[in-house]
Amino acid sequence: QSALTQPASVSGSPGQSITISCTGTRSDVGTYHYVSWYQQHPGKAPKLIIFEVSKRPSGVSNRFSGSKSGNTASLTISGLQAADEADYFCSSYTGRNTLFVFGTGTKVTVL
Amino acid sequence: QVQLEQSGPEVKKPGASMKVSCKVSGYTLTDFSMHWVRQAPGKGLEWMGSFDPEDAEPVYAQKFQGKFTMTEDTSADTAYMELSSLSVDDTAVYYCARGNGFLGHYLDNWGQGTLVIVSS
Numbered sequence: 001q002s003a004l005t006q007p008a009s010v011s012g013s014p015g016q017s018i019t020i021s022c023t024g025t026r027s028d029v030g031t032y033h034y035v036s037w038y039q040q041h042p043g044k045a046p047k048l049i050i051f052e053v054s055k056r057p058s059g060v061s062n063r064f065s066g067s068k069s070g071n072t073a074s075l076t077i078s079g080l081q082a083a084d085e086a087d088y089f090c091s092s093y094t095g096r097n098t099l100f101v102f103g104t105g106t107k108v109t110v111l
Numbered sequence: 112q113v114q115l116e117q118s119g120p121e122v123k124k125p126g127a128s129m130k131v132s133c134k135v136s137g138y139t140l141t142d143f144s145m146h147w148v149r150q151a152p153g154k155g156l157e158w159m160g161s162f163d164p165e166d167a168e169p170v171y172a173q174k175f176q177g178k179f180t181m182t183e184d185t186s187a188d189t190a191y192m193e194l195s196s197l198s199v200d201d202t203a204v205y206y207c208a209r210g211n212g213f214l215g216h217y218l219d220n221w222g223q224g225t226l227v228i229v230s231s
Binding site: 001003032034036038040045046047048051052057089091093096097098099100101102103104105 | 157216
């Protein structure tokens with residue numbers, strides 16, 4: 001199972017919106033509505049910020065939103081803040097035999 | 112409050128085996144699936160496998176089949192992962208994470224990570 005493809009880096013100024021793409025195949029993102037996104041600050045464990053494409057766990061800011069079209073999922077961060085500077089990883093369910101795959105990861109820089 | 116507490120860092124020689132524990136609190140281990148994820152230095156997240164208590168069957172990423180074993184001590188609410196025949200490429204931070212939703216497809220709580228260094 002190959003990793004989902006994400007851009008290596010995305011940057012934006014405070015207050016701007018940025019979008020991170022996550023491209024898979026018909027075997028994962030394209031078939032299942034089970035795409036999640038994780039935020040990871042340096043030296044910390046990942047934190048779930050989006051699940052089932054567009055749902056936010058309790059306590060996660062509504063500045064984070066998710067969507068999907070075909071084989072590509074997207075994470076949008078609006079009103080960019082310094083605290084949003086982190087690595088972001090997508091993941092997708094891939095079926096009962098292999099279950100799970102992560103994206104390659106995107107480093108978000110706040111200029 | 113859900114918590115996953117992992118065992119401490121380890122240094123291992125190539126060819127050795129390692130075992131990492133993950134003690135959960137705030138929920139019952141058998142009510143959710145448990146996933147293991149690793150992250151090599153400066154690299155991305157790599158899913159290793161998971162154990163779904165409903166199926167009682169582990170699912171391993173193909174890359175780790177035969178090398179990676181997951182077990183659970185339900186009486187102690189503790190999950191374990193064991194990796195054998197270690198090589199320097201196994202140097203990484205290893206995370207346990209609780210799976211939620213259909214077949215545990217999203218990881219809603221994570222352990223703090225266990226650094227394992229493989230070096231001669």
